[in-house]
Amino acid sequence: MTLIxxxxxxxxxxxxxxxxxxxxxxxxxxxxxTKYGCGMALCGACTVHIDGTATRSCVLPLSxxxxxxxxxxxxxxxxxxxxxQRAWIELDVPQCGYCQSGQIMSAAALLTVKPAxxxxxxxxxxxxxxxxxxxxxxxxxAIHRAAELLAPGRDN
Amino acid sequence: MPTRDRLRAKRAIARTEAPADAARRDFCSRTAxxxxxxxxxxxxxxxxxxxxxxxxxxxxxxxxxxxxxxxxLNAWLKIAADDSITVLVDRSEMGQGVYTALPMLxxxxxxxxxxxxxxxxxPAGDAYVNVGNGGQVTGTSNSVSDAWERLRTAGAQARxxxxxxxxxxxxxxxxxxxxxxxxIENDRGQSFxxxxxxxxxxxLKVPKDVKLKSRADYTLIGTSQRRLDTPGKxxxxxxxxxxxxxxxxxxxxxxxxxxxxxxxxSVGSSAAEAMPGVRRVLATPSGVVVVAEHFxxxxxxxxxxxxxxxxxxxxxxxxxxxxxxxxRAAAANAGLVAKQAGDPAAxxxxxxxxxxxxxxxxxxxxATMEPMNCTAAVRTDRCDLYVGTQVQxxxxxxxxxxxxxxxxxxxxxxxxxxxxxxxxLEVDFIPAAVLASKALGVPVKLVWTREDDMTQDYYRPPARxxxxxxxxxxxxxVAWQLHITSPSITARFDPTNKDPFDSVIEYVQNYPYDVPNxxxxxxxxxxxxxxxxxxxxxxxxxxFAVESSLDELAAAAHKNPLDFRLELLAAKPRHxxxxxxxxxxxxxxxxxxxxxxxxxxxxGYTSVVAQVAEISVExxxxxxxxxxxxxxxxxxxxxxxxxSQMESGIVFGLSAALWGGITVGAGRVRETNFNTYRLLRxxxxxxxDVLLVTSDAPPGGIGELAVGPVAPAICNALYAATGRRVxxxxxxxxxxx
Numbered sequence: 001m002t003l004i005x006x007x008x009x010x011x012x013x014x015x016x017x018x019x020x021x022x023x024x025x026x027x028x029x030x031x032x033x034t035k036y037g038c039g040m041a042l043c044g045a046c047t048v049h050i051d052g053t054a055t056r057s058c059v060l061p062l063s064x065x066x067x068x069x070x071x072x073x074x075x076x077x078x079x080x081x082x083x084x085q086r087a088w089i090e091l092d093v094p095q096c097g098y099c100q101s102g103q104i105m106s107a108a109a110l111l112t113v114k115p116a117x118x119x120x121x122x123x124x125x126x127x128x129x130x131x132x133x134x135x136x137x138x139x140x141x142a143i144h145r146a147a148e149l150l151a152p153g154r155d156n
Numbered sequence: 157m158p159t160r161d162r163l164r165a166k167r168a169i170a171r172t173e174a175p176a177d178a179a180r181r182d183f184c185s186r187t188a189x190x191x192x193x194x195x196x197x198x199x200x201x202x203x204x205x206x207x208x209x210x211x212x213x214x215x216x217x218x219x220x221x222x223x224x225x226x227x228x229l230n231a232w233l234k235i236a237a238d239d240s241i242t243v244l245v246d247r248s249e250m251g252q253g254v255y256t257a258l259p260m261l262x263x264x265x266x267x268x269x270x271x272x273x274x275x276x277x278x279p280a281g282d283a284y285v286n287v288g289n290g291g292q293v294t295g296t297s298n299s300v301s302d303a304w305e306r307l308r309t310a311g312a313q314a315r316x317x318x319x320x321x322x323x324x325x326x327x328x329x330x331x332x333x334x335x336x337x338x339x340i341e342n343d344r345g346q347s348f349x350x351x352x353x354x355x356x357x358x359x360l361k362v363p364k365d366v367k368l369k370s371r372a373d374y375t376l377i378g379t380s381q382r383r384l385d386t387p388g389k390x391x392x393x394x395x396x397x398x399x400x401x402x403x404x405x406x407x408x409x410x411x412x413x414x415x416x417x418x419x420x421x422s423v424g425s426s427a428a429e430a431m432p433g434v435r436r437v438l439a440t441p442s443g444v445v446v447v448a449e450h451f452x453x454x455x456x457x458x459x460x461x462x463x464x465x466x467x468x469x470x471x472x473x474x475x476x477x478x479x480x481x482x483x484r485a486a487a488a489n490a491g492l493v494a495k496q497a498g499d500p501a502a503x504x505x506x507x508x509x510x511x512x513x514x515x516x517x518x519x520x521x522x523a524t525m526e527p528m529n530c531t532a533a534v535r536t537d538r539c540d541l542y543v544g545t546q547v548q549x550x551x552x553x554x555x556x557x558x559x560x561x562x563x564x565x566x567x568x569x570x571x572x573x574x575x576x577x578x579x580x581l582e583v584d585f586i587p588a589a590v591l592a593s594k595a596l597g598v599p600v601k602l603v604w605t606r607e608d609d610m611t612q613d614y615y616r617p618p619a620r621x622x623x624x625x626x627x628x629x630x631x632x633x634v635a636w637q638l639h640i641t642s643p644s645i646t647a648r649f650d651p652t653n654k655d656p657f658d659s660v661i662e663y664v665q666n667y668p669y670d671v672p673n674x675x676x677x678x679x680x681x682x683x684x685x686x687x688x689x690x691x692x693x694x695x696x697x698x699x700f701a702v703e704s705s706l707d708e709l710a711a712a713a714h715k716n717p718l719d720f721r722l723e724l725l726a727a728k729p730r731h732x733x734x735x736x737x738x739x740x741x742x743x744x745x746x747x748x749x750x751x752x753x754x755x756x757x758x759x760g761y762t763s764v765v766a767q768v769a770e771i772s773v774e775x776x777x778x779x780x781x782x783x784x785x786x787x788x789x790x791x792x793x794x795x796x797x798x799x800s801q802m803e804s805g806i807v808f809g810l811s812a813a814l815w816g817g818i819t820v821g822a823g824r825v826r827e828t829n830f831n832t833y834r835l836l837r838x839x840x841x842x843x844x845d846v847l848l849v850t851s852d853a854p855p856g857g858i859g860e861l862a863v864g865p866v867a868p869a870i871c872n873a874l875y876a877a878t879g880r881r882v883x884x885x886x887x888x889x890x891x892x893x
Contacts, residue, residue, distance in 0.1 A: 015450065016432065023452040027407065032399035033392015035574070037525050038606045042830040045525060073392035085390045092382055092796060095804055096251030097389030098396055098525040098574030123839035130830060132525045132575050133251045134807025136841040138800065 004065045006031070007075025017063035022046045024062055025072060033073035033101045037130070044129030047102035048072050054109035054125075073101040076108060084108045087146035095133035103129045107143050116147050227354040229314040230362070231283040232262060232307060234276075239338060239351035241266075242274045246284035247303070248294040248546050249277075249385060250576035251804065252859040253797035256383045258303050260793050264376045265311030265369060267335035268350070275384055277570040280548035280563075294546040295581055295689065297761040297857025300793055304855050305368075312366040317357040322348050324356065371791070380796035385572070397544035397571045400531040402599040406435055407451035408592050409458045410602060412443035412612050415467040415823035416685040420444060424462030431457040438595050440588045447592050451603055470684050470823035478683045478820065479516075482620040486641040491677030492656045495665055498673035500624075503635035507626025511709055515623070515701040516884035518817035520616035520690055521825075521833055526574020527609040528585035532592070533599035534559050539566045539590060540599075544573035546580040554583040558590035577808075578689035581649075582614050610833055611825040614688025615818050617643045617660055621701035626673075631713030633724060637675035638664055638701065643682045645689055656680070659689065663698040663864070668731055668759040669706070669724035685820070691808060692863035695760045703756040703868035704883065707875060717755050717872065718744055731759065734786050734849060735766045741847055742768035742784035751781060754873025756865035761857025763789035767806075769869035770842075773877045778892040780810065780870060782843040785862055790853035798858050802846040805862025811836045813867035815888045834888075 001012045006029065013028050020039075025031045025048070034057055037045030041056035048057045049071040076082045080089065084107045087093075094100045103126070110117055110125035117125070122143050131139070226234035226242060234242040243262055249255040255275050263270055278284050284292045286302050315335045322340035323330040325348065332343045341347040371378075388394035413419055423444050425437035433453035438445050444461055448454035504510050531542040532555065539559040545551040548568045556563040573580055589602035604612070619642040626635040644658045661678045690696075710720035718739050725731045735757055739745070747753050750772050757766045770782040785802050792798050815834035819826040827833035871882045874892070887893045 016452070019450075019452045023450065026399075027450045027452070030401060031392070032395075032401070035396075035526070036398060036603070037527075038830050040606075040829055040831065043525065043606075076391070080387060080391050088390045089382070089386050092386055092800065094251075094383070094386055094389035095253075095800060096249075096525065096573060096575045097385065097394050100389050101392050104390060126838040128837075130525065130835055130837060132523060132577075132808070132835060134804040134836075135800070136807065136836075136838045137803050137844055139838065140841075 002062050002065070004062070004070060005068070006070045007072060008069075013062060015062055017061060019062045021048065021057040021060045021062060021065060021070065025057065031072055031074050035098055035101055037099065037102075041128075042130075043099070043102075044106060045099050045102045047105040047129065049105060049109055052109065052112060054106045056128075073105060076104065082108060083146040083149040084111065084142070086149060087142040091138050091142045091145060093135050093138040093142050095135055099129060099131045100135075103131065103135075103139055107139070107146065110143065111146060111150060115150060117143060227358045229317060229354065229358055230310045231281070232278070232310050233266070233314050235350050235354035237351045237354070239272075239349045240274060241268060241272050241338070241350065242276050244276050244278040246278035246292065247286075247299040248544070248570055248573050248576065248580070250294065250544075250546070250573035250580070252299070252801060253383060253794065254294070254299045255385045256381060257300055257793040257797060258307055259384065260376045260381060261303055261307035262311040264374060265308050266315050268338045270376065270381055270384060272338055273384065280552040280566075280568040284548070291550070292548045293581070294576065295578065297859040297861065301762065301855045301857065308368050309366060312368055313362055314357070316363045316366050317360050318350055318353045320360050321353040321357040325353075377793055378791065379794070381794055383797065395571050396526050396574045397529045397531065397542060398526055398574065398603060400542040400571060400601060402531065402533055402542075405531070405599040405601055406447050406449060406596060407454050408445050408447045408589065408600050408602040409451065409454040410443045410445050410588050410604065410608065411458050411461055411463055412608065413465045413467070414611065415465065415470050416473075416612075416820070416825070417470045418468040418823070419466045421464040421466040427462070428457040428460040431460055436592070436596055437461070438592060440591045442584060442588045445588050445592050445602065447596055447600060451601075455605070467823060473684055473823045474821045475819055478618055481683055482618065482641045482681055485679050485681035486620050486622060486639065489679045491639050491641070491679040493675070494657050494661055494678050495676040496674065497671075498635070500635045500637040500673040500675035503673035504624050504626040504637065507634055508629040509627040509712055511623070511625040511627070511705070511712055513623050513705060513708060513883060515621040515704060517619040517621070517697040517700060518885060519618045519687070519820075520812055520816045521610055521613045521818055521827065522575070522577045522579035522690055523610065523833060523835065524573075524575030524577060524579050527606055528579070528604040529602060530586045530589040531599060531601040532586075532589040534590055534594040537561070537565060539593075540569065541566055541586070541590070542569045542571060543586060544571045544576075544580055545583070546573070546576050546578070547583065550583050551586055554586045555590045558587035559594055577691040578693070579613065581689055584612075584614075606830070607828045610828050613825075614686045616690035616697075617645060617687035618683070619660065619697045621698065623701060623705045625705065625709055627709060627713050631715055633669070633671050633709055633713075633720075635673035636669070636671045636705070637677075639677045639679065640664070640698070641679040641681055643687050644680045645687050645693070647680070648686055649688070660694050661698070663694040663760060664702065666759050667702065668728065668757070669721070670727055671724065692805070692860040695758065695860065695864040696809065696812065696867070699756065699758045699864035700867045700871075700885065703758070703865065704871055704881075707754070707868070707872040708881060711875070716745070721755070721757060730788055730851075730853065731757070731764055734764045734788050737847060737849065738766035738768050738784055738786040741786065741845060742770065742782075744768060752873045752877035754869045754871065754876055756869035756872060758861070758864045760864065761861055762854065763787060763856030763858065763861050765861050765865060767862070767865040767869045769866070769873045771870060771873040771877060773874065776891070778870070778874060778887060780842045782845065783866065783869070784845045784847075786847045786849060787858070787861065788849040788851045788853065789856040789858050789861065790851050791855050792848065793855065795848055798848055799846050801858040802862045803844050805860065806844055806866055807836055807841070809863040809866025810842070812863070812886065813870050814886055814893045816886050817889065
């Protein structure tokens, strides 16, 4: 048994220590919002936050998680109220939607360190998240919009 | 799936029957039990992205409140006593927006807002056959054009029935009633909600002739509504095939022969069977399946299998050999004449200037972000199939065969598709899941890895396209002839088809330019491996050859590529308008300093599109800065979705143009993951400028349309920049990117 913290809950997991966090989340904890795309940290579909940093869960073994805090798309907000989720809805970003959990987690992590990112900041932070449908133009707009929503002094 | 295949698909698809209602109710209640509070919590807002979850919520609500199940007013519409309205969408949502656009058609006539609507995936059934495709198929970019009359009529019929039911209750003439935002009102200020009327309405005779609203009265169609599937796609609750969970479900990985077309000779499975969590190793016709308690265990155990492969006829196949096959076939064979006008050969011979060029297109992988997967639950008398598929009836037939059950005993539950692009027109990943579930007596979810997905695809066929043309003394195009040599998609997809022509040539049959002497010939040359439909099927490869050749011919005629095309489209105002707008918006003729422009035009899916690529070339490296895209796709249901599909097609086209290519060596596909099969990333995304032209034409296709012009527009810009003509893709093999 390994004790891990997911979305502010302490959870005991009965899985081999080499099991990637991705499959722990999906198959052991029934949290399927985090997606499998490549298994080699090449596509970003499996992105979660580890202690607030965007991390590819497909190559992160369970054994590396002791004492660390995991946040998944399910834990980003309880009601789609995170600024990134609101911006994504406002601009209708997703198409097939499969990569979007990972896109959103990468974008949310970016905004915690760069509250007003430039296009170059967005490119750098989002280059690891593939989207086969081509939502990149909307993702960029939506990240700028989320930054606006998060700006101090705004009520919305 | 192109036009020529439509009737064939119909022949290929086994007659299907709707699953028993009892089975579906069972599914709903079971899912409700399984999901419990979590699933219900995710369905709280009116828009949830998860049809399954919402079905669960409904079933559970009904059980708790004691209300009856929803009333079915037709194959696409259910209304419950609590006024909830469910639209059954019979096309698969794979990003193209059908879960929004199709309900809009029905809601327009039903007189309800989209906020009132819940979506569910339709089951497999003959009611849902796509007339154009000859089966229940999501393909050919025709979901909207196919549904255009049918779903508006379904909405209008339901509205008429609800009015009749209300009029009966009030004992007044129906003319004194009207539908308004989910209620039927009369001229005395009384009203009933649709939910109050649904049961009575369903007992009335369905009216044959209903009057559809005129365009001027539309309140939904033509407006940019938010997609109904977005909320579930931003909180992780949207359910893709990979996310299906059933009680007692086991997980499976599959080992397939690395040589395309090869088979298993022998399996040593004792080491794998001894590994933690492994329940069974079984050989199936498509490969060796490892079933375990968790997917990671199945994957690890797969590595421990000792398989001897029967590599078969492709063991020494490689790209060079494939190229030789196509070259030799092209040289040996004039091809079957698919279309001809005038006498192109004679006209070329007598032309003032003649032209010849060979264009080559590589194989491509679909590379959907969600790898192939399927969950099956087989019992003695039925099989429940949970799958992201573009072909519900073919999926049903494939599962039925594997399960040894009649098709009517297979219930197909279509999940959201994490990309389709034609890959999910195939059902090759289904039988192994069914066989595993049948062998173990529990539900099994079979998941392909990315490597499986990349190396076991039905690749876009390679093509060799030879063009001969002639210009007169004034530089006018007087003859144009294309000989396509390529393996056939149709021959495999529907072996009953005896038509010598194929989907791989379809685009050229739409060749938009007026040329007095025209020829299209096709030589089918198989290459030993399976090829399949990839988004924009024939349009992308053939548009590359056609539009590259047009640019080359313009240069030979010393004409501007825009003027050269406009001359040949003079009789087509719709085409001319789109082309001129694209030129205007892109700054054609006056590129920014250091930038160069290239143009491409295409007619397809009864839509018309023009693109201009703006590039620069520095130290021999090509950069794409902007793609301008102007489209006339006829009447639009939801312009916001049309715009996103144009962006989508551009990105798909860019990945293919810059890096797309499958390399076969020793019969194996060398590209195994996204490090070797490169797709466009966010930091490589050029600007896009999409203009949607207002149009009265009937609705045309949008999902595949924007892919084709990207590569020729870029290559034409490259020629403008450097004088270098690239006649084969991708650009990476020429050292340009």
